[in-house]
Amino acid sequence: MPHVWRKLLGGLGALLASGTAIGWIYGRPEIGLLVAALGALGWHVYKLLAFDRALRTQDFEAFRFGDGIWEQIFARFAFHSERSQRHKLRYRQLLKEIRKSTDAMPDGAVVIDNENQIVMCNKAAKLLAGLRPKKDRGQRVDNILRDPELTELLRSGDSERSIDIASPVRVGDWLNCRVVPYGVDQKMLVLRDVTERLRLNKMRRDFVANASHELRSPLTVITGYLDSLADEEGLSEWRIPITQMQSQARRMNMIISELLELSRLESAGRAGTANLVDVAALVAATRKAFASRQGVAEIRTESDPDLRIRGNVTQIESVITNLVSNAIRHTDADGVITVRWEASGNAAALTVEDTGEGIAAEHIPRVTERFFRVDRGRSRDDGGVGLGLAIVKHILSRHDAELSIDSVVGEGSTFRCKFPRARVVVASPDAEEPRSARA
Numbered sequence: 001m002p003h004v005w006r007k008l009l010g011g012l013g014a015l016l017a018s019g020t021a022i023g024w025i026y027g028r029p030e031i032g033l034l035v036a037a038l039g040a041l042g043w044h045v046y047k048l049l050a051f052d053r054a055l056r057t058q059d060f061e062a063f064r065f066g067d068g069i070w071e072q073i074f075a076r077f078a079f080h081s082e083r084s085q086r087h088k089l090r091y092r093q094l095l096k097e098i099r100k101s102t103d104a105m106p107d108g109a110v111v112i113d114n115e116n117q118i119v120m121c122n123k124a125a126k127l128l129a130g131l132r133p134k135k136d137r138g139q140r141v142d143n144i145l146r147d148p149e150l151t152e153l154l155r156s157g158d159s160e161r162s163i164d165i166a167s168p169v170r171v172g173d174w175l176n177c178r179v180v181p182y183g184v185d186q187k188m189l190v191l192r193d194v195t196e197r198l199r200l201n202k203m204r205r206d207f208v209a210n211a212s213h214e215l216r217s218p219l220t221v222i223t224g225y226l227d228s229l230a231d232e233e234g235l236s237e238w239r240i241p242i243t244q245m246q247s248q249a250r251r252m253n254m255i256i257s258e259l260l261e262l263s264r265l266e267s268a269g270r271a272g273t274a275n276l277v278d279v280a281a282l283v284a285a286t287r288k289a290f291a292s293r294q295g296v297a298e299i300r301t302e303s304d305p306d307l308r309i310r311g312n313v314t315q316i317e318s319v320i321t322n323l324v325s326n327a328i329r330h331t332d333a334d335g336v337i338t339v340r341w342e343a344s345g346n347a348a349a350l351t352v353e354d355t356g357e358g359i360a361a362e363h364i365p366r367v368t369e370r371f372f373r374v375d376r377g378r379s380r381d382d383g384g385v386g387l388g389l390a391i392v393k394h395i396l397s398r399h400d401a402e403l404s405i406d407s408v409v410g411e412g413s414t415f416r417c418k419f420p421r422a423r424v425v426v427a428s429p430d431a432e433e434p435r436s437a438r439a
C-alpha cells in the first residue's frame with residue numbers, strides 16, 4: 001500500500017478510535033465515533049471545495065506543500081496538466097508548421113469529409129478557387145465548385161483520374177482537379193492551375209491542325225499534276241520517278257489525314273453516350289474489307305452480337321480498322337489474326353491478336369507515341385506512318401477505355417481494348433430496350 005494511503009487510513013483510524021474512546025469516557029462511544037467520522041468527512045469536504053476553488057482560480061498555493069492525500073492529488077494533477085500543456089503546445093506548433101507548409105504549396109489543397117464537406121483548405125485553394133478557409137468550413141465543396149464532372153469525380157473517389165474545370169475565380173483559367181485519399185474518413189481535393197499548359201497544348205494542336213490543313217491544298221495540286229503526268233504518253237522515261245512521287249504524295253496525304261484526325265480527337269471531349277455502337281457488325285465489316293485483299297493472313301472473328309458500346313461509331317470503327325490493318329501489316333500471309341468482341345468481367349473487351357512478328361518488350365510502352373515506329377525503314381515500305389496507335393489510344397481514352405498490349409517477338413501480339421461497364425450495353429434479342437451491362 002502506498003505511503004500516502006497508509007497515512008490517510010492510519011490518521012482516519014486514529015481519529016475514529018480517539019472519538020470512540022472519548023465517547024466511551026462519557027458513556028456514549030457511538031456518539032464519539034459519529035462525531036469523529038463527521039469531523040473527518042467535514043475536513044475532506046472542506047479540502048474538496050478548496051481544491052475546486054483552486055482549480056477555478058488556478059491558485060494551488062494551499063496544496064503545494066505537505067504530503068497529505070490532497071497534496072498528492074494536486075501533485076499528480078499538476079504533473080498531468082503540465083504534460084498535457086506541453087503536448088498541446090507541441091501540437092499547436094506542429095499544426096502551425098503544417099499550415100505554413102500547406103500555405104506555401106502552389107497547389108490548392110481542400111480536405112473534405114465523406115459528405116464532401118470542407119474540413120480545411122489552404123491559401124492556394126482560396127486564390128485558385130475562391131474558397132474561404134473559415135467561412136466555407138462545413139459547406140459542400142461541390143456546391144461551391146459547381147461542375148458535373150467534379151461531382152462525378154468526388155462521387156467515384158477515383159484517385160487515378162483527374163479532370164480540368166473552368167476556374168470559378170478567373171475567366172479563361174483552368175484548374176486540374178484530383179481527389180486523393182486522406183486520413184480515415186476524409187479525402188483531399190488537389191487543385192492545380194493548368195491554364196498555361198492547356199494554352200500551350202491548344203497552340204500546339206492549332207498549329208498542327210492549321211499546318212496540316214494548309215498543306216492539303218498544294219498537295220492536291222501536286223497529286224493532280226502527277227496523275228496527269230502519269231497518263232502522259234511521251235514521258236515513258238519518267239514513269240518510275242513519277243510513280244515514286246505519286247506514292248510519296250499519297251503517303252503525305254495519309255500523314256495529313258491522320259494528323260487532322262488526331263487534332264480533331266484532341267479537341268473533342270469524351271465520346272457521347274447517346275448512341276449505341278454495334279461493334280460486332282463493325283468487326284464483320286472490317287474483316288470483309290480486308291479479307292478480300294491479296295496476301296493477307298487469315299482473319300477470324302469471335303463476336304458477341306448482343307454486346308454494344310455507348311459511344312461514337314466512326315471512332316470505334318477507326319480503332320478496329322487501325323488494329324486490324326496493323327495486324328495485317330505485321331503478320332505473314334500464312335499467319336492468323338483473331339478479332340474478339342466479348343464480355344470481360346463485368347465489362348467488355350475488343351481484342352486483336354496476331355501470330356505475326358511481335359514487338360520487343362522495350363518498344364511496347366512507346367508504340368502509342370506519335371510517329372513511333374519500331375522499324376522505321378520497314379514501316380515506311382508497308383505504308384505505316386506511326387500515328388495509328390496514337391489515334392487508337394486517344395479514341396479509347398475518349399470512351400473511358402484502356403489499351404493493353406502483350407507481345408512476344410516472333411510469336412505475335414495481342415492488342416486489348418477494355419471498355420468500362422458504364423459504356424457497355426447488352427442488347428437482348430427478345431427485349432425491345434437494351435439492358436445495361438451484366439453485373
Ligand code: ADP
Pocket residue numbers: 322326327328330354356357358359367368372373374375379383384385386387388389390413
Ligand atoms: P504505323 O502506322 O507505323 O503502323 P502505329 O502507330 O499503328 O503506326 O504503330 C506503331 C508501331 O507499332 C508500328 O510501326 C509497328 O512497329 C508497331 N506495331 C503496331 N502494331 C503491331 C503489330 N500488330 N505487330 C507488330 N508490331 C506492331
